[in-house]
Amino acid sequence: MRWVLYPFLALIGLVVLGMATLAAVVAFAWPKLPSLDILTDYQPKIPLRIYTADGHLIGEYGEERRNFVDINTVPEVLKHAILAAEDERFYEHPGVDVLGIARAASANLLSGGKAQGASTITMQVARNFFLSREKSYTRKIYEILLSLKIEKNLTKDQILGLYINQIYLGRRAYGFSAAAKTYYGKPLADLTVAEAAMLAGLPKAPSKYNPVVNPERARLRQHYVLRRMNELGYISTAELESAKTEPFKAVTTDRNEASTVHADYVAEMARQIAVEQFEDKAYELGIRIITTIRKDEQEAAYRALRDGLIAYDLRHGYRGPEKFIELPPAGELRTEAMDEALDELPDYGDMLAAVVTEATPKKVVAYRNGKSYEIEGKALSFAAPMLATKAPAAKRIRPGAVIRLQQEDKLGWTIRQLPTVEGALVAINADDGAVRALVGGYDYFRNKFNHATQAYRQPGSSFKPFVYSAALERGFSPGSYVEDEPLYFPPGVTGSQAWEPANYDHKYEGPMTLRRALAKSKNMVSIRLLQSIGPDYTQDFATRFGFSADRTPAYLTMALGAGSATPWQMATGYAVFANGGYRIQPYVIKEIQDSDGNILARVDAPVAGKSAARVLDERNAFVMNSMLQDVVNAGTAARAKSLGRSDLAGKTGTTNDYVDAWFCGYNPDIVTVAWVGFDQPSNLGRGETGGRTALPIWIDYMKVALDGVKNKSIPKPARVARVAAVEGIEPDWVYAENEAPIPPELPDDLLEHATAPMDAPSEVIPAFPGGLFGGDSEAPPQAPIKIEPRVQPPAPVEDLRPTPAPVLDAAPRPVIRPTPIQ
Numbered sequence: 001m002r003w004v005l006y007p008f009l010a011l012i013g014l015v016v017l018g019m020a021t022l023a024a025v026v027a028f029a030w031p032k033l034p035s036l037d038i039l040t041d042y043q044p045k046i047p048l049r050i051y052t053a054d055g056h057l058i059g060e061y062g063e064e065r066r067n068f069v070d071i072n073t074v075p076e077v078l079k080h081a082i083l084a085a086e087d088e089r090f091y092e093h094p095g096v097d098v099l100g101i102a103r104a105a106s107a108n109l110l111s112g113g114k115a116q117g118a119s120t121i122t123m124q125v126a127r128n129f130f131l132s133r134e135k136s137y138t139r140k141i142y143e144i145l146l147s148l149k150i151e152k153n154l155t156k157d158q159i160l161g162l163y164i165n166q167i168y169l170g171r172r173a174y175g176f177s178a179a180a181k182t183y184y185g186k187p188l189a190d191l192t193v194a195e196a197a198m199l200a201g202l203p204k205a206p207s208k209y210n211p212v213v214n215p216e217r218a219r220l221r222q223h224y225v226l227r228r229m230n231e232l233g234y235i236s237t238a239e240l241e242s243a244k245t246e247p248f249k250a251v252t253t254d255r256n257e258a259s260t261v262h263a264d265y266v267a268e269m270a271r272q273i274a275v276e277q278f279e280d281k282a283y284e285l286g287i288r289i290i291t292t293i294r295k296d297e298q299e300a301a302y303r304a305l306r307d308g309l310i311a312y313d314l315r316h317g318y319r320g321p322e323k324f325i326e327l328p329p330a331g332e333l334r335t336e337a338m339d340e341a342l343d344e345l346p347d348y349g350d351m352l353a354a355v356v357t358e359a360t361p362k363k364v365v366a367y368r369n370g371k372s373y374e375i376e377g378k379a380l381s382f383a384a385p386m387l388a389t390k391a392p393a394a395k396r397i398r399p400g401a402v403i404r405l406q407q408e409d410k411l412g413w414t415i416r417q418l419p420t421v422e423g424a425l426v427a428i429n430a431d432d433g434a435v436r437a438l439v440g441g442y443d444y445f446r447n448k449f450n451h452a453t454q455a456y457r458q459p460g461s462s463f464k465p466f467v468y469s470a471a472l473e474r475g476f477s478p479g480s481y482v483e484d485e486p487l488y489f490p491p492g493v494t495g496s497q498a499w500e501p502a503n504y505d506h507k508y509e510g511p512m513t514l515r516r517a518l519a520k521s522k523n524m525v526s527i528r529l530l531q532s533i534g535p536d537y538t539q540d541f542a543t544r545f546g547f548s549a550d551r552t553p554a555y556l557t558m559a560l561g562a563g564s565a566t567p568w569q570m571a572t573g574y575a576v577f578a579n580g581g582y583r584i585q586p587y588v589i590k591e592i593q594d595s596d597g598n599i600l601a602r603v604d605a606p607v608a609g610k611s612a613a614r615v616l617d618e619r620n621a622f623v624m625n626s627m628l629q630d631v632v633n634a635g636t637a638a639r640a641k642s643l644g645r646s647d648l649a650g651k652t653g654t655t656n657d658y659v660d661a662w663f664c665g666y667n668p669d670i671v672t673v674a675w676v677g678f679d680q681p682s683n684l685g686r687g688e689t690g691g692r693t694a695l696p697i698w699i700d701y702m703k704v705a706l707d708g709v710k711n712k713s714i715p716k717p718a719r720v721a722r723v724a725a726v727e728g729i730e731p732d733w734v735y736a737e738n739e740a741p742i743p744p745e746l747p748d749d750l751l752e753h754a755t756a757p758m759d760a761p762s763e764v765i766p767a768f769p770g771g772l773f774g775g776d777s778e779a780p781p782q783a784p785i786k787i788e789p790r791v792q793p794p795a796p797v798e799d800l801r802p803t804p805a806p807v808l809d810a811a812p813r814p815v816i817r818p819t820p821i822q
Helices: 002-032 076-086 098-111 121-130 137-153 156-166 176-184 193-200 215-231 237-244 264-283 295-315 332-343 460-473 514-519 523-533 535-545 556-560 567-578 618-634 638-643 690-705 748-754
Strands: 048-051 057-061 288-291 352-360 363-368 371-376 401-408 412-416 422-429 435-439 481-484 510-513 589-593 599-603 649-654 660-666 670-677 720-722 733-735
Touching (some): 057 264, 076 121, 076 156, 076 193, 076 215, 121 156, 176 193, 193 237, 264 288, 264 589, 295 422, 295 435, 295 670, 363 401, 422 690, 435 690, 460 514, 460 523, 460 535, 460 556, 460 567, 460 618, 460 649, 481 523, 510 514, 514 523, 514 618, 523 535, 535 556, 535 567, 567 649, 567 670, 618 638, 618 649, 618 720, 638 690, 649 690, 660 690, 670 690
Parallel strands (some): 048 288
Antiparallel strands (some): 048 057, 288 589, 352 401, 363 371, 401 412, 422 435, 422 670, 649 660, 660 670, 720 733
């Protein structure tokens, strides 16, 4: 019978040998296990985030979307869903579920493979932080040992917190908080039972169970998690059935997570700053950039610009569908063809892409995302010419045409089109240059070129106030008379060809005051004025306002704005009139914080009347403000009177052949510039002047920005007074006692700084005008601001001056024409 015992003895020997071998492996491997410092001092990769001044997220950048959350703030429903899906005995086992391992090993032996695992949550934490995802027994042993070590050093809640914050859940979302935002656009606290179960099903295979890409598979996985939650007593049967029937409402877009504020151009400006300072680490240090803009004004600017560009587009007719696709016969193939076509055409705000399935002159039916939209009656009026039988075949709306739909209050769904014209709006505080709102184009995701800061365009007549201001310094007054009569310059005087400029309306009124000439934007008066004071003097004088001498040629065409400037620079120049003669430096970033909220750097901008350089005599600023108010009260900007205010001033601008349309205006608190034009300079159309095209955009924004703000006047300087009529002078404001202009009271170095040309080289941040904190792109370079990365101790709080930097020189160059108009 002894032989009968041999197999048992052999088995016991094998077990002993196996245990001895395992003990040897543990003894050898345990000392070589990595330190747990990465867990005990957890520093997750948190993306760069940009906020408005009032706390709204406007941009998020980083390969890993992550929002770190404390385990105590995680809702119970999500904890239960995770435990039901991944590790029901998490709070009972020591980090390794022996029963689970035995079950998985048995299944793998039977199948002859290694398809099934038995990873606990602790084991997943060990793998995510220290190991690869390779399926091998060696890695499994290390995973088990690490799990035991983790359980020995951390509490269960700490381990679960690491898992909830670190696990990858698809679509660049790391951690459940980021996933809740990515898939549902809401915080963890607002998740329903069904949504929590959907997210809890993702760790098994994020790509396979992605609810956006694979909704059916995701639904099956969700139902499994819900059943397990019910079996474990986390939810009732009634809750189970209710969750299973809850409609699926995932966020399908993968654009920037910040969707509450339309400030993508501002976010990009801030992103460039962060990358300049922190390089690629900017995307994982959790840096928070606080901008100067506020949500309400930024939204008003965004809507005002879009409405203005669409209004222009409506005046110039429907151009036809964006493209055509072949439509298969009705059925699943047709639906697939339309869905594929629409996947390639992103929506831009409320301008939605759709495919036409039926089209008659009286009714259009369009398909989009599984729904049909009927457009008829007045809603068809804009596109009616392309529904007629005589419409060109290449532009006719017919089945298969891809069109744009927009919902309007009175008309419902209408046919619209994406405007080809572009525009920009920038608004700044007059006293310190803080940017209140900035929109660099119709839609950032369609055209990332920032027209507010990068587009050098002819300012046209909006440049005239700087010529008039120079004339005041040369002894002219608002009441001085200048001839408004035709001019002719033979070849050789202004160039190789003869030049015969004209007024916008080709009407001439003879001798008139400068005040009336500016209000009516008379070209002939401006040219004669420039002839009198000299182009060279005026060119040099304009640099005081921040304009580059190189971009403001010293020719007579300067009187009509034939140089080039950006909306950002025009706002800088007009701020001098608004604040009483001080050169401020626009900036868009208020402060930079680390992920713990510690301030790394903040701006202390020069303020008018305190630390900003005076570049214009206060009398000059006061008189110019008075003249520019007349442009609003009785001149080309009279439409602005609809705001019902008495403190508005500004100037329209329209260039030759209606290429650029401007309105630059302000009250003593806010300076706002609106511009409209094509990227490749071309005719906007007859009658598309600054007063018609750009001014309505300015009005719509200022209506919000000035809501509830009392009228405010610029104080009258002591050395300016009204005088009685004398020869050649109409009764008006003049410098008292005919005093010579008082030069700015500053040291030479500050005066040089205040009048430095815009294109002075800078080695700080060559990303966009305004340097690290906005600033003025035309001031001389200063020392770069050094901000330590988060991995270093926080830098002490500093009051930092804005640092200048040149504008990106990527704007399409406007053609400088000899005769800007209006």
